[in-house]
Amino acid sequence: MRAHQPRPAGALTVPVRRFVPIAAAVLVASLAACNPSATKSESDSKPAASASAGTDGSEAGSSAAPGAPAGGDGLSLSEAIARIPAADENRTGYERDSFKHWIDEDGDSCSTRNEVLLAEAVKAPEQGARCALTGGEWLSYYDEVKVTAAGKLDIDHMVPLAEAWDSGASAWDADRRMRYANDLGAERSLVAVTAKTNRSKADKDPSEWMPPADSAKCTYLADWTATKLRWKLSADDKERAALETLAKDCSETVVKYEVAP
Numbered sequence: 001m002r003a004h005q006p007r008p009a010g011a012l013t014v015p016v017r018r019f020v021p022i023a024a025a026v027l028v029a030s031l032a033a034c035n036p037s038a039t040k041s042e043s044d045s046k047p048a049a050s051a052s053a054g055t056d057g058s059e060a061g062s063s064a065a066p067g068a069p070a071g072g073d074g075l076s077l078s079e080a081i082a083r084i085p086a087a088d089e090n091r092t093g094y095e096r097d098s099f100k101h102w103i104d105e106d107g108d109s110c111s112t113r114n115e116v117l118l119a120e121a122v123k124a125p126e127q128g129a130r131c132a133l134t135g136g137e138w139l140s141y142y143d144e145v146k147v148t149a150a151g152k153l154d155i156d157h158m159v160p161l162a163e164a165w166d167s168g169a170s171a172w173d174a175d176r177r178m179r180y181a182n183d184l185g186a187e188r189s190l191v192a193v194t195a196k197t198n199r200s201k202a203d204k205d206p207s208e209w210m211p212p213a214d215s216a217k218c219t220y221l222a223d224w225t226a227t228k229l230r231w232k233l234s235a236d237d238k239e240r241a242a243l244e245t246l247a248k249d250c251s252e253t254v255v256k257y258e259v260a261p
Helices: 077-082 112-120 161-166 174-181 195-201 214-230 237-249
Strands: 138-140 145-147 153-157 190-194
Touching: 077 214, 077 237, 112 153, 112 190, 138 190, 153 195, 190 195, 214 237
Parallel strands: none
Antiparallel strands: 138 145, 153 190
């Protein structure tokens, strides 16, 4: 059973997914010196011990508490951004249905969507038949809005499905795209947020959209970058330039990740 851990505004928590079908990913952002100034996820309308680092910069089998200092076991945000492969984007052939999502991978009647809702609840909801959720409380870190009804939350793919397709997923087979769309092995690949912010974001990358809450800036950039690195997705010149510029306010942010199998 995944523990329910609150995510206070402006802080990055690292919960443990209830079901981890693939290699766990660990991402930590320390925001002590982050002085953010804010400005691609589809509407889903229904969200420290360290090990030796791999040659690709990932942390094999690592876990870490929030607030790891820059220069520790992870990469600085700027270093992590520099490791994202460069390539032009190409949306030819994209269909949302190419990514099968909200599956029940462990057969416990809770879909990926509900697994994320259970994991990110500040106040745990009651779980009924077929994983129906009632009550509960969540904090949407994109806009610092408290939500008390699961149906008012969307599950955002940190790197939207269309953006993932543009950035390399078009070459994947159906199984890998399904695993990407239901990635419970990385705490920040999927996040519960208000429907308003998720639909405002749509399929935009950080050159076009950033969360409205100033406190979300460095966390969001770290989440985005770690997801791209985890899945070996590329960035085009416009996206990279935006990431590098925005990251200047996040000098203490640390990124840790594992490459997905």
